[in-house]
Amino acid sequence: MATNAFRRLDTGRLSTLAVVGAFALLVAFFALAAPSFLTAGNLYNLLVNNVVLLAVVALGMTLVIASGGIDLSVGVSVDMASMVFIMLLAAGYAAPLAVLAGLGAALLVGSLNAALITRLRISPFLATLGVLFIGQSVQRLSTGGGQPIYLVRAEFAPTFDAIARSSLLGVPTPVIVLVLCLAAVYLVLHRTVFGRQVAAIGAKPGVAWYSGIRVPFQLAKVYVGAAFLCGIAGILLSSTVKSYVPMSGNAFLLDAIGATFIGTTISRERRPGVLGTLLGVALLAVVKNGLLLVGWNFYWQQVGIGVLVFLVLAVSFGLHRRD
Amino acid sequence: MTALAIDMTGISKAFGPVKALEGADLKVAYGTIHGLVGANGAGKSTIIKVLAGILTPDAGTILIDGRRVAKPTPASVEALGVHFIHQERLLVPTATVAEAVFLNHEIRFGPFLDGRAMARRAEALIERYFDLRLPAGTLVRDLTTAQQKIVQITRALARKAGVLVLDEPTAALVRREVDSLFRVLRRLRDDGIAVVFISHYMQEILDLCDEVTVMRNGTDVGRVDPKEAGIDAIVGMMIDSGVGEMYPRRHHAVGAPVLEVQGLTLKGAFCDVSLTVHAGEVVGLTGLLGSGVKELIECLFGLDRADGGSIRIDGVEVRLDAPNRAVGAGVGMVPEDRRAHGxxxxxxxxxxxxxxxxxxxxxxxxxxxxxxxxxxxxxxxxxxxxxxxxxxxxxxxxxxxxxxxxxxxxxxxxSRVYVLDEPTVAVDVGAKVEIYALLNRLAAEGAAILFLSSDLLELTGFCDRVLVVYRGGLNGAFDAAAVDGDTLLAAASGTRSETRGIPE
Structure with missing residues (x-):
C-alpha cells in the first residue's frame, strides 16, 4: 500500500515534499539545539536581516535563470544603488531623490548587461562577469580604494529608520517590500505573456525566435528588471546598516544562485520559480542563522550550506532518475 | 545450416499500462539487408533498444549469432559483433578520424597507442569500403554529415561487425551521398554482414532491402520481400486499416492570390525570385543544397532580410525583417530542425x-x-x-x-501563409498521412501553403504546383500532376530548364 501511494506521487510533488521536509527538520533541529532559535526576536531578525535582502536579489536571479541566463553582477547592482543612495544623502540631497537615484544606478547596470547580451551578443555569463569587474573598479575608484561610508550622524537616522525600521500595521516595512516584490515577480513570471515567453526563451531560444517572440527585447527587460530588484535590496541594505560598504553586495551572488537552483527542485520540470526560490532562500537563511546560534564558526557555516545544496540536489536527482 | 545473425522471438515490453511490444519477432539472416518499418509507436525503436541492451524485455528470447543472450547489455551485445549507427552523430567533434574510429579499442604498441597503425588501418578501411581517401588526421568537426556517418560505419567495421543496425541513416544526406551509402551497404551484405535498416522512406526500403519486417502495434505483422510485395502492400500493413491513399486529394477550388513575391533578392543566395501562392493552394518548392531555396523561405519568415523585391500578403505589402513581423503579417513556419526551432x-x-x-x-x-x-x-x-x-x-x-x-x-x-520546411522528415507514415490531411483542411479554409521538400514523391503526389530553385533562381514551375521526379531532379541540378502548364 505504502509503496503504491509512493509511486502514485509524481516526482515533482515528491521533490517538493523532500525540500519542505528538510526545511521542517532543520527548523525542528535548531529549535531543539538552540533555545533562542524560535524566539520572536530571533525570528524577526531572521526574517528582516537574512531573508528579505537575499530573497529580493534571488527573485531577480530567478527571472534571469528562467530566461536561460545567469547574472553574476547582481552584487554590483546592489552596491551601485547603495553607493549612489548613501553618497547623495551624505551630500545633503533629499531622501526620495537619493532613493530614486540609487534605483536609477541599478537600472544603469541592468541596461549595460542588456546591451552587452542583446546587442553585442556576449553570453550572459561573460557579459555579467565583465560588468562585475567594471562595477568593482568603479566602487574602488569612487571610494578612495574601497573606504566604507558611514552615516552615523543623528540627522540621517530618521531616513534610515523610515525605510528599515518602520512598520505598517505591525509588519516591518522591509517585509512589506519583499511581499510586494514576490507578488510582482510571481505574476510577471507565472501569469503573464511576458513570463511565458521568458520561459520559452529559457527552454529553447531558437524555438522562441521561430515563434515570432522578440527574444532580444524580452531578454533586455529581464536583465533590467533583475537589476531593479537588486537596487531595491541595495537601498534596504544601506538603510539597515546606515552605511555603504563597497563590494558588500557580492555576498548575495552565490546564495541567490543557490536558492534559485534549490528552488528548481520543487518543480516537475526543474524550472526556476518564485515559490521555489522563496523556499530556497528560507532554507539557506535558517541554516545560516541556526548554525550561528548553535555556535558554529562562521567558516563552518559555508560548509553547512554547501552540504545542504548537495543534499537537496542529490535527493532531487535521485527522484528524477526514477522516471 | 548457419545460425541467424539475429533471432528475437516473442519479445514483450511494457511501460506501465502501455504495451510497447507484445510478442514481437525479429529474424535477420547473415548476408541480407533487412528493412524494419512501422508507424511511430509500432515498436520499431523499442525492439532495437531491446537488442542494443538499453531496455530489458519482460519476456522473449534473444539469440545473437545462434548464442542465447539472457540479459543483453550494450557492452555484451557489442562484444557479439552487433553495432548500431544511431541517428544522432555520437562522435567527439575534436577527435581525428583515426581517434574516432578506434575510440575505446585503440591499437597499442606495448603500453603506448600506435597512432600510425590506427591511421593506416582507418584510411585503408575507408578506402576499401567507401572508395574515399579521407586523411585520418582530419578532425571530426570538419567532416560533412555524410563523412561522419562513414566514420561511424568504419568504427563498426574496424571491430569486425557481424550485424550493423542503421537508424534512419539517410535523414541528413543528399541524394548522391545516399547512393554511395547504399553501395557500401550492399558491399557489406555481399561480405556476409547482416544489415538492419530502419527508414521512413519507402522508396529506400524498396531499392535496398532483401527482406522487410513490418511492425504494427507492438508486434511484427509481416516479413516480406519488398520487391514482390510492393510499397502499397507494405504501407497497407503498417497502417491499421487501409487509410487509403498516401497523398489525400484536395477537392476545393483555388482562390485569390494570398502570398505574392516580386523580384525578391538576397545577395549571395538568390536573385529576382517571383512567385505567387493562392488561397487553398499547396505549392511545392525544391532545390539542391546551396541552391538558395533554404534562404528563400527563411526570407519569407523574416529570418533573413531581403536586399530587394517586395512581398504582399492578401494584397498588402509587408516588410518581413524579423520573425515577429512575419507572424504579425500572418505567416507561420514549420522549420526543418524540429528540436532546435520547431x-x-x-x-x-x-x-x-x-x-x-x-x-x-x-x-x-x-x-x-x-x-x-x-x-x-x-x-x-x-x-x-x-x-x-x-x-x-x-x-x-x-x-x-x-x-x-x-x-x-x-x-x-x-495564419494565412504556411511556410513548411521539410515538414514530414523523420515522421512516420501514419503521421505523415495525417499531416497531409491537416494541410488539406487548412488549404480548404483558404490558407496558402508553401511546401519545401526534397522528397520527390511527396512533391509530385501532394502539391498542386512545384517550383524548382537552381543557383539562386527559379528554374521551372511544373504542374505536379503532370511531372515526374526525374524531371524535377533534372531542373534542380540544372540539366533542364522549362516551365510547363502553369496558368499564372
Whole structure:
C-alpha cells in the first residue's frame, strides 16, 4: 500500500515534499539545539536581516535563470544603488531623490548587461562577469580604494529608520517590500505573456525566435528588471546598516544562485520559480542563522550550506532518475 | 545450416499500462539487408533498444549469432559483433578520424597507442569500403554529415561487425551521398554482414532491402520481400486499416492570390525570385543544397532580410525583417530542425501550442488560462495529437506528434501563409498521412501553403504546383500532376530548364 501511494506521487510533488521536509527538520533541529532559535526576536531578525535582502536579489536571479541566463553582477547592482543612495544623502540631497537615484544606478547596470547580451551578443555569463569587474573598479575608484561610508550622524537616522525600521500595521516595512516584490515577480513570471515567453526563451531560444517572440527585447527587460530588484535590496541594505560598504553586495551572488537552483527542485520540470526560490532562500537563511546560534564558526557555516545544496540536489536527482 | 545473425522471438515490453511490444519477432539472416518499418509507436525503436541492451524485455528470447543472450547489455551485445549507427552523430567533434574510429579499442604498441597503425588501418578501411581517401588526421568537426556517418560505419567495421543496425541513416544526406551509402551497404551484405535498416522512406526500403519486417502495434505483422510485395502492400500493413491513399486529394477550388513575391533578392543566395501562392493552394518548392531555396523561405519568415523585391500578403505589402513581423503579417513556419526551432521539448504541449498565439488568450498581458486550455484542447483534438494530457512534456511525444505540435502553434494564430520546411522528415507514415490531411483542411479554409521538400514523391503526389530553385533562381514551375521526379531532379541540378502548364 505504502509503496503504491509512493509511486502514485509524481516526482515533482515528491521533490517538493523532500525540500519542505528538510526545511521542517532543520527548523525542528535548531529549535531543539538552540533555545533562542524560535524566539520572536530571533525570528524577526531572521526574517528582516537574512531573508528579505537575499530573497529580493534571488527573485531577480530567478527571472534571469528562467530566461536561460545567469547574472553574476547582481552584487554590483546592489552596491551601485547603495553607493549612489548613501553618497547623495551624505551630500545633503533629499531622501526620495537619493532613493530614486540609487534605483536609477541599478537600472544603469541592468541596461549595460542588456546591451552587452542583446546587442553585442556576449553570453550572459561573460557579459555579467565583465560588468562585475567594471562595477568593482568603479566602487574602488569612487571610494578612495574601497573606504566604507558611514552615516552615523543623528540627522540621517530618521531616513534610515523610515525605510528599515518602520512598520505598517505591525509588519516591518522591509517585509512589506519583499511581499510586494514576490507578488510582482510571481505574476510577471507565472501569469503573464511576458513570463511565458521568458520561459520559452529559457527552454529553447531558437524555438522562441521561430515563434515570432522578440527574444532580444524580452531578454533586455529581464536583465533590467533583475537589476531593479537588486537596487531595491541595495537601498534596504544601506538603510539597515546606515552605511555603504563597497563590494558588500557580492555576498548575495552565490546564495541567490543557490536558492534559485534549490528552488528548481520543487518543480516537475526543474524550472526556476518564485515559490521555489522563496523556499530556497528560507532554507539557506535558517541554516545560516541556526548554525550561528548553535555556535558554529562562521567558516563552518559555508560548509553547512554547501552540504545542504548537495543534499537537496542529490535527493532531487535521485527522484528524477526514477522516471 | 548457419545460425541467424539475429533471432528475437516473442519479445514483450511494457511501460506501465502501455504495451510497447507484445510478442514481437525479429529474424535477420547473415548476408541480407533487412528493412524494419512501422508507424511511430509500432515498436520499431523499442525492439532495437531491446537488442542494443538499453531496455530489458519482460519476456522473449534473444539469440545473437545462434548464442542465447539472457540479459543483453550494450557492452555484451557489442562484444557479439552487433553495432548500431544511431541517428544522432555520437562522435567527439575534436577527435581525428583515426581517434574516432578506434575510440575505446585503440591499437597499442606495448603500453603506448600506435597512432600510425590506427591511421593506416582507418584510411585503408575507408578506402576499401567507401572508395574515399579521407586523411585520418582530419578532425571530426570538419567532416560533412555524410563523412561522419562513414566514420561511424568504419568504427563498426574496424571491430569486425557481424550485424550493423542503421537508424534512419539517410535523414541528413543528399541524394548522391545516399547512393554511395547504399553501395557500401550492399558491399557489406555481399561480405556476409547482416544489415538492419530502419527508414521512413519507402522508396529506400524498396531499392535496398532483401527482406522487410513490418511492425504494427507492438508486434511484427509481416516479413516480406519488398520487391514482390510492393510499397502499397507494405504501407497497407503498417497502417491499421487501409487509410487509403498516401497523398489525400484536395477537392476545393483555388482562390485569390494570398502570398505574392516580386523580384525578391538576397545577395549571395538568390536573385529576382517571383512567385505567387493562392488561397487553398499547396505549392511545392525544391532545390539542391546551396541552391538558395533554404534562404528563400527563411526570407519569407523574416529570418533573413531581403536586399530587394517586395512581398504582399492578401494584397498588402509587408516588410518581413524579423520573425515577429512575419507572424504579425500572418505567416507561420514549420522549420526543418524540429528540436532546435520547431518545438521546445522541455515545455508542455500546451506551452508550445500556444506560444505564437498567446496574445489571443490574454488580457492586459496576463494569460487567461481557461481560454488557453480550451484552445489547446481543441488543437489536440483537431490534430489528433497523441498526448496523455495537455501538460505533458513534448519530449515524451513521438516525432510525428511533435511535428503536429509545431503545426498547431500556427493554427492558433490563424495564419494565412504556411511556410513548411521539410515538414514530414523523420515522421512516420501514419503521421505523415495525417499531416497531409491537416494541410488539406487548412488549404480548404483558404490558407496558402508553401511546401519545401526534397522528397520527390511527396512533391509530385501532394502539391498542386512545384517550383524548382537552381543557383539562386527559379528554374521551372511544373504542374505536379503532370511531372515526374526525374524531371524535377533534372531542373534542380540544372540539366533542364522549362516551365510547363502553369496558368499564372
Amino acid at each position: 518545438v521546445a521539448i522541455g515545455l508542455s504541449v500546451r506551452e508550445n501550442a500556444s506560444l505564437a498565439s498567446l496574445a489571443r488568450y490574454s488580457r492586459n498581458g496576463f494569460v487567461a488560462r481557461g481560454r488557453e486550455n480550451a484552445a489547446v484542447d481543441g488543437l489536440i483534438r483537431d490534430l489528433s495529437i497523441k498526448t496523455p494530457h495537455r501538460d505533458a512534456l513534448v519530449r515524451n511525444l513521438s516525432g510525428g506528434n511533435q511535428q503536429k505540435v509545431a503545426l498547431a502553434k500556427w493554427l492558433g494564430c490563424q
